[in-house]
Amino acid sequence: MNLDLANKTALVTAASGGIGRGVAEALAEAGVRVAISGRTPATLEMVAQALASHAGGRPAIVVGDVAARSGPAQIAAEAAAALGGRIDILVNNAGAARPIGGEADDDYWDQSLTLNFMAARRLTDLVIPAMKAQRWGRIISISGALVAPRLNAAAPAKAALASWSRTLAFELGAYGITVNTVAPGRINTAQIQRLHPTEQSRAAYIKENIPAGYFGEPYDIGHLVAFLASPLARYINGAAIPVDGGALRRAL
16 A cells, blocks of 8 residues: 655654564655654664665664653754654654552652653654644654553553643644554563563463454554554544554553
């Protein structure tokens, strides 16, 4: 399917591996000029080399910490400069689980809120004016479980991300900008491999929770994001789409 994305530009955060890399690859395959951001230059360089042969060309590398107070402004400015002055598609992928193993102080909760919500909001606020001016844009945020089976400081932050995205869709729809969230289930990434370190633990979890019978791969998220980023998805706005092999109760 031709997604009509040639010559579009995109910034993907936390793109040095896992879901971020899968998203960057899907967009690059569709002809998008991509800027990948993250904190580790060496891993970003590996991704850029691996994707250099795709239709969108070698991704630009932007090193920065999206959770730092000045990080979003630095990342947005460097990405826009590398992409010819504009960011058509923003994929807010940075985030991480923050399990509560005992008492957690305010700093722990604040760090989770910053990483899993505030960073995306700050970065999005920076790209909206240019999207409004050109009357086209795509904002796609990777969320997750909004209610966890055990206390996790990331869940309320992801709930905030989903709520904010839904309202932002109402605000920006008239400008040709769509705002959607994607909620991954168990995807084969380093974080999930740490959570399920053995084949036995993986098999037990799959049997109990995932009707599809397997963990997803980063490209399962990437393909959906590429479609949502395309002009073909112009009428999908304010959606929160789970990609979890049918384990909906884990994404509600």
